[in-house]
Amino acid sequence: MxxxxxxxxxxxxxxxxxxxxxxxxxxxxxxxxxxLEHSGEYRSVNIEEFIKEKEEKDE
Structure with missing residues (x-):
């Protein structure tokens, strides 16, 4: 996919x-x-979701 x-x-x-x-x-x-110089709208970021990737451990 x-x-x-x-x-x-x-x-x-x-x-x-x-x-x-x-x-x-x-x-x-x-x-x-x-x-970014023309608009204050682009100076902030709205985060809707934060996904932390699972760390793979070397075994």
């Missing part, structure tokens, strides 16, 4: 909509962080 889509309830179909630039929707995000 492939990766799960970050936006829609489906498997990833590599549409890259999740990587769209917030300032220019025709561009793919390149992590320039210019969007």
């Amino acid at each position: 492939g990766k799960e889509c970050l936006i829609y309830d489906r498997a990833c179909i590599k549409c890259y909509e999740c990587e769209k630039c917030d300032l220019d929707s025709t561009k793919r995000c390149n992590n320039c962080e210019k969007c």
Whole structure:
């Protein structure tokens, strides 16, 4: 099974909509962080769920 889509309830179909630039929707995000300078909304992160992966022990 492939990766799960970050936006829609489906498997990833590599549409890259999740990587769209917030300032220019025709561009793919390149992590320039210019969007962070323009909006206070992006300066906080809401965590809905925290999942801690179980550590595997070498035995």
